Amino acid sequence: MPSTQHLNDLTIQVRRDILRMVHKVNSGHPGGSLGCTEFLVALYNVIMTRKEGFNMDGIGEDLFFLSNGHISPAFYSVLARAGYFPIDELSTFRLIDSRLQGHPTTHEGLPGVRVASGSLGQGLSVALGAAQAKKLNNDHHIVYSLHGDGELQEGQNWEAIMYASAKKVDNIIATIDLNGQQIDGSTDTVLPMGSIKEKFEAFGWIVFEIEEGNNMIAILKGMSEAKSKTGQGKPVCVLLKTVMGHGVDFMMHTHAWHGKAPNNEQLAIGLAQNPETLGDY
Amino acid sequence: MKTYTYTEKKDTRSGFGAGLTELGRTNPNVVALCADLIGSLKMDQFIEENPDRFFQVGIAEANMMGLAAGLTIGGKIPFTGTFANFSTGRVYDQIRQSIAYSGKNVKICASHAGLTLGEDGATHQILEDIGLMKMLPGMTVINTCDYNQTKAATIAIAEHQGPVYLRFGRPAVPVFTPADQKFEIGKAIKLTEGKDVTIVATGHLVWEALEASKVLLERGISAEVINIHTIKPLDEKAILESVSKTGCIITAEEHNIIGGLGESVARVLSLHRPTPQEFIGTNDTFGESGTPAQLMEKYCLNSASIVSKAESVIKRK
Numbered sequence: 001m002p003s004t005q006h007l008n009d010l011t012i013q014v015r016r017d018i019l020r021m022v023h024k025v026n027s028g029h030p031g032g033s034l035g036c037t038e039f040l041v042a043l044y045n046v047i048m049t050r051k052e053g054f055n056m057d058g059i060g061e062d063l064f065f066l067s068n069g070h071i072s073p074a075f076y077s078v079l080a081r082a083g084y085f086p087i088d089e090l091s092t093f094r095l096i097d098s099r100l101q102g103h104p105t106t107h108e109g110l111p112g113v114r115v116a117s118g119s120l121g122q123g124l125s126v127a128l129g130a131a132q133a134k135k136l137n138n139d140h141h142i143v144y145s146l147h148g149d150g151e152l153q154e155g156q157n158w159e160a161i162m163y164a165s166a167k168k169v170d171n172i173i174a175t176i177d178l179n180g181q182q183i184d185g186s187t188d189t190v191l192p193m194g195s196i197k198e199k200f201e202a203f204g205w206i207v208f209e210i211e212e213g214n215n216m217i218a219i220l221k222g223m224s225e226a227k228s229k230t231g232q233g234k235p236v237c238v239l240l241k242t243v244m245g246h247g248v249d250f251m252m253h254t255h256a257w258h259g260k261a262p263n264n265e266q267l268a269i270g271l272a273q274n275p276e277t278l279g280d281y
Numbered sequence: 282m283k284t285y286t287y288t289e290k291k292d293t294r295s296g297f298g299a300g301l302t303e304l305g306r307t308n309p310n311v312v313a314l315c316a317d318l319i320g321s322l323k324m325d326q327f328i329e330e331n332p333d334r335f336f337q338v339g340i341a342e343a344n345m346m347g348l349a350a351g352l353t354i355g356g357k358i359p360f361t362g363t364f365a366n367f368s369t370g371r372v373y374d375q376i377r378q379s380i381a382y383s384g385k386n387v388k389i390c391a392s393h394a395g396l397t398l399g400e401d402g403a404t405h406q407i408l409e410d411i412g413l414m415k416m417l418p419g420m421t422v423i424n425t426c427d428y429n430q431t432k433a434a435t436i437a438i439a440e441h442q443g444p445v446y447l448r449f450g451r452p453a454v455p456v457f458t459p460a461d462q463k464f465e466i467g468k469a470i471k472l473t474e475g476k477d478v479t480i481v482a483t484g485h486l487v488w489e490a491l492e493a494s495k496v497l498l499e500r501g502i503s504a505e506v507i508n509i510h511t512i513k514p515l516d517e518k519a520i521l522e523s524v525s526k527t528g529c530i531i532t533a534e535e536h537n538i539i540g541g542l543g544e545s546v547a548r549v550l551s552l553h554r555p556t557p558q559e560f561i562g563t564n565d566t567f568g569e570s571g572t573p574a575q576l577m578e579k580y581c582l583n584s585a586s587i588v589s590k591a592e593s594v595i596k597r598k
Contacts, residue, residue, distance in 0.1 A: 057356050065351075106383050114354055116383045119374050125344045126379055129351020129359075132336065136312070137355050156375070159344035167336070 002045050007216050009277035010081060011041050015247045016280060017077035019270045021093040022261040028094060028102070031257040032148065033074035035179050035214070035242040039146070040078040042219045047227070049141060054084055054111035062141045063130055065115060067123020068148035068177065069103040070259070076100050081278070084112035090281045121154025123147060124174055128164055131172045142230055145174045150182030153191050158203075164235035165204030173226050173236045178213070179244040181255040200237045213242035248273055282473050282498055285491050287455035291428035293485075294392040294449055298323025299428075300435025301360060301390075305331045308358065308439055314349055315362045316342045321451075322362035322392050342367045346375035349387040358439055359387050365394035365448055366407035369414060380444050381417040388438050389414075393451045394424070395535035396563070396580060397485055397573040406568035412540020414446040415513045421466060422513040424448040424534070424542075426487035428456045430510060433464035441466055448484065450535075452573045455488050458508075467511045469519035475505030478591045479523040479530040483509045483542050486533035486561065486582060493587035504591060512542050517549045524556045529594045533561035535582055557597035559590040 002010075014037050022028035044050070048062040066075050073093065080087045085099070092098035099108040103118025115126045127145035134141060151157065164172065176196060184190045193199075200207045206229045210222035219240070226238050244258070245251025248270040251262075262270055304311040305327045314336040315324055328335045336352075338345040342363055349359035361368065368391035369376070380387045391410065398406045415422045421443065425431040431449045438445045458470075472487070473494055482490035487508045494504040505523050509516065524530050530550070532543035543560040550556045563580050577583045 057354060059355060063354070115350060115385075116378050119378045122343075122347050122375055122379050125347020125375075126351040126354075128344075129348035130354040131351070132348070133352045133355030133357050136333065136357065139355070156343040156347065159339075159341035160347065163338060163341065163344055163348070166339075 004216065007041060007045060010045065011037050011216065012274045013276070013278040014041060014074060014077040014081065015274045016271055016276060017090055018073040019248070019262060019267055020280065021073045021090055023267045024091070025094040026261045028073050028261060029070040029259045030073065030261065031181070031244040031251060031255070032068065032177065032179065033071040034248060034251060035244045035246050036071055036146065036177055037074050037247065038214050038216050038219055039175065039240055040074050042216060042223065043144060044078050044082040046220055047223050048144065056114060058114065059137055059139055060141065063114065063143045065123045065127040065130070065143070065145040066104060067117055067145055068120065068151050069117030072102065072104050075104060079112035085110060087281045120148070120151045121156040124157055124160040127172060127174065128160055128169050131169050132167070134171055142227065143172045145172065147174065147176050149176055149178045149180065149196065150187050150190065152176065152193060152196065161200065161203045161205065168233045169235050170231050170233050173230065173238060175238040175240050177242055178239050179242045181244045181258060183255065183258050185255055197239055204234060205237045206234045207237045207239060209239045209241070211241050213240035214246045282475070282494070282503065284495070285457045285472065287457045289456055290453035291456050292451060292453050293425055293428060293431040294321070294451060295323050296425070296428035296431030297390055297392065297435050297447070297449055298326060300432040302326040302330065303436055304439050305334070310356055310358045311360065311439055312336065312352055312357045313360045313362060314338055314345050316340055316345050316367060318363050321364070322390070324362055342372045343375050346372045347379050350379040350383060350385045353385045353387060360390050361387065362390050362392070364405060365391035365410045366405055369410040369446070370407055373413060377417060381420050384419060385444060386442055388445045388447060390435070390447045392449055394448045395450060395485070396568045396576040396582065397450050397452045397535065399451065399573045399576065400570050402570040403567040408537045408563050408568060409540060410448065411512055411534070411536045411542065415545065419443055420513065421445040421511065423466065423511050424484040425510055426484055426508055427454060427458050429458045429460045429462065430464065433462060434510065437464040437466060450485055454485055457488060457491070467514045467516055469516035470508040470510070471519065472506040472508055473504065475503040476526055477503045478595055479505045479507060479527045480533060480587060480591065481507045481509050481520060481530060481542070481546055482533040483512060484535050486535055489582070489584040490533055490587055492584035493591065496584065496588050497591055502591065502595065509542060512545060515545050515549065520546055520549055521553055524550065524554060528598045529557040531559050531561060531587060531590050531594060533587055536562050537565060538562035539565055557594050559594040561586055561590060
């Protein structure tokens with residue numbers, strides 16, 4: 001397992017990547033990306049059992065599906081720094097002819113991506129299908145997925161949530177990024193969803209809450225507990241309480257940076273708050 | 282002229298069921314999903330023989346399409362089964378993003394397409410599905426004409442890498458293609474040789490086209506009937522070769538003329554060989570309740586309409 005220091009360095013470096021990527025093309029979604037940085041770093045560097053290289057079928061390894069595809073900057077940076085493709089390619093984010101499309105896709109053959117996402121609400125179904133394929137293949141690895149909280153307003157999620165427990169898909173850990181924000185404002189002002197925990201439990205899921213979703217130690221502990229509950233006949237959900245824009249003070253606690261890029265001055269401030277660790281791309 | 286006869290009528294959906302059953306026995310990677318319509322899709326035998334490879338998803342088609350996309354990751358070949366309306370219009374974005382754009386090897390198998398669904402009416406009679414599916418990059422679109430062809434197509438698409446939309450129907454219709462005819466995706470089948478008019482038909486209209494050709498022959502018109510079971514990719518060569526001989530063409534389909542086979546054919550002709558064309562299909566309208574025969578007559582999707590259009594298109598040469 002990588003040292004805590006390395007994980008922290010990686011987290012800061014991913015934050016820098018996110019800010020620089022969206023700044024360069026003046027588009028993209030920094031808020032949710034920054035909020036999920038610790039989680040994705042932990043997932044790819046500690047939690048998941050991964051094979052070298054990339055094979056679409058992913059037999060004999062854990063899989064991850066990003067449903068809230070708009071946090072592609074964080075996803076791409078973590079994938080690149082986990083060795084799936086050259087780190088320098090991050091500089092092509094959202095540019096013409098790039099494999100790093102605005103939202104993740106398999107269409108351009110980017111290693112590490114197993115399904116297109118961006119149109120919300122579809123990732124859980126896909127992850128469940130992959131989990132059931134694992135069962136058919138007697139492959140005892142786990143399927144992880146990440147979803148936005150606002151994304152749960154899409155009805156397909158609830159079809160999938162109902163299905164997962166009915167079919168006892170117990171080799172999945174679906175994480176909800178509970179940052180309480182969506183494009184038009186807080187989730188409570190746009191469309192209050194009540195208790196997401198109670199909803200998942202009512203649908204027959206085991207639910208874990210990670211109160212400090214931007215704390216590496218808390219994430220590792222929480223995900224380890226969640227993993228220990230797989231294989232017991234029920235799907236597992238993790239409610240990850242994060243702060244949108246975490247690590248860049250003026251982007252925190254607001255929905256304003258959901259889909260907006262920083263200008264030159266804002267980028268400088270953001271980067272200064274996250275001094276280079278492992279080297280910029 | 283070669284004539285076609287039949288000894289029995291069977292529904293094309295039963296051809297799908299038989300093909301799926303055979304795949305269950307021969308291809309261990311084939312899995313099936315259904316959204317609460319097992320009986321309608323004739324999936325019972327596959328399920329009985331392969332309970333572990335069947336996923337009943339309930340009335341939740343969006344989830345079904347996503348599950349199917351996910352099942353391909355791990356090497357499975359998922360066949361989804363529900364009515365054509367719920368296989369396409371209801372889940373267009375799921376198919377678009379999770380299956381087509383993601384290049385997933387999912388076979389979307391759709392029964393009860395078109396007017397011949399009958400009494401349930403327009404809520405269930407989709408006449409836009411060919412258009413919806415053919416517009417998706419990378420999607421293969423197939424509409425079969427009888428039991429044997431549907432069975433053969435079901436087996437053939439398992440060998441094809443990539444998403445496929447397989448469209449078939451509810452009513453019992455004449456079985457006239459050979460049981461041992463190999464199904465080749467994208468390869469048109471010339472059913473009769475003719476010199477005066479080409480009739481390109483798909484799905485249930487193929488038999489109607491053959492019936493029309495008999496009547497036309499009695500009136501001294503020799504019709505070349507081509508079964509286009511694959512609307513995408515379209516067998517452009519077969520169409521162009523035929524019209525180079527006949528000089529005019531009818532397209533016939535149980536679908537809206539906007540977005541269907543006819544428009545695909547018209548594009549090919551306009552690019553390579555502008556040719557007088559008439560369209561048999563529904564004309565920018567929804568369907569309604571009625572028996573299949575009543576509906577096909579009311580919406581001019583029968584042999585009589587093909588005869589009439591053939592006579593008029595010949596005059597435009």
